[in-house]
Amino acid sequence: IANAIIRAYLDDQAGARTTAARRATDALSGRLEELKERVRQAEDRSETYKAQNNIVSASGQLVNEQQLTELTNQLTAANAKADEAKARLDQIDTLRHGRADAGAIAEAVQSQTVAGLRAQQADVLRRKAELTARLGERHPSIADINAQANDLQQQIDRETGRLAQAARGDFDRAIATREALRKRLDELKLEAVTTSQALVRLRELEREVEASRAVYQSFLTRSRETSEQERVNTANV
Numbered sequence: 669i670a671n672a673i674i675r676a677y678l679d680d681q682a683g684a685r686t687t688a689a690r691r692a693t694d695a696l697s698g699r700l701e702e703l704k705e706r707v708r709q710a711e712d713r714s715e716t717y718k719a720q721n722n723i724v725s726a727s728g729q730l731v732n733e734q735q736l737t738e739l740t741n742q743l744t745a746a747n748a749k750a751d752e753a754k755a756r757l758d759q760i761d762t763l764r765h766g767r768a769d770a771g772a773i774a775e776a777v778q779s780q781t782v783a784g785l786r787a788q789q790a791d792v793l794r795r796k797a798e799l800t801a802r803l804g805e806r807h808p809s810i811a812d813i814n815a816q817a818n819d820l821q822q823q824i825d826r827e828t829g830r831l832a833q834a835a836r837g838d839f840d841r842a843i844a845t846r847e848a849l850r851k852r853l854d855e856l857k858l859e860a861v862t863t864s865q866a867l868v869r870l871r872e873l874e875r876e877v878e879a880s881r882a883v884y885q886s887f888l889t890r891s892r893e894t895s896e897q898e899r900v901n902t903a904n905v
Contacts, residue, residue, distance in 0.1 A: 700891055703884040710880045714873040721866040732863055736856050743849045750842040757835040763828055782827050789820040 796813040803809060 697891055700884070700887050703880065703887055707877065707880040707884050710873070710877040714870065714877055717866075717870055717873055721863065721870070732856055732859050736853070736860060739849060739853045739856060743846065743853055746842065746846040746849050750839070750846050753835065753839040753842045757832065757839050760828060760832045760835050782824060782831070785820055785824045785827065789817060789824065792817045792820060 792813060796810065796817065799807065799809050799813060
């Protein structure tokens with residue numbers, strides 16, 4: 669009889685603990701659903717705010733910051749290209765107006781046609797000097813040589829004019845590209861300022877998300893503990 673009373677008492681105590689643990693687990697489970705919904709809503713608010721303010725990140729960096737870096741590098745390259753195009757155009761114009769020797773700026777006139785015409789012109793002028801020395805300036809042959817030299821000069825002028833036109837086109841395109849990059853860079857800078865201001869509010873939303881997750885995780889852990897207590901007898905009666 670005494671042993672039966674003891675067993676009945678222990679069973680009653682174990683049942684009471686199990687019932688208490690089950691009630692705690694049920695209460696925590698109901699609370700968990702509410703907390704889970706709160707986390708989801710906080711995450712939705714954060715993601716919606718990102719989308720509304722065009723806050724996108726990749727590899728741990730905001731996309732507009734990456735674009736700013738890339739555009740800055742592109743603008744630097746565009747400036748260098750525009751400067752090179754302007755220098756080449758100026759050199760060709762200098763050559764066309766006879767203010768410099770062709771050999772001094774040959775790198776600006778990278779044309780086999782001009783080089784060939786220059787070589788022919790040099791040969792004609794050499795023959796003219798030889799004939800002038802032997803026959804005199806009034807000899808009919810000198811007139812033919814002069815006509816050849818003039819014709820070659822006209823061909824050189826036409827070719828350098830074509831080169832100048834091409835150089836002008838390259839320069840204009842380089843300037844247009846540079847200005848387009850500058851305009852886009854200015855737009856991105858304004859967007860970056862707006863994004864920086866929006867990040868303040870986004871950090872607040874993210875803190876809300878983290879706080880909600882922390883509370884949810886705490887309740888989830890406690891719920892698992894009470895669930896295990898239903899199956900474990902820790903009585904020391």
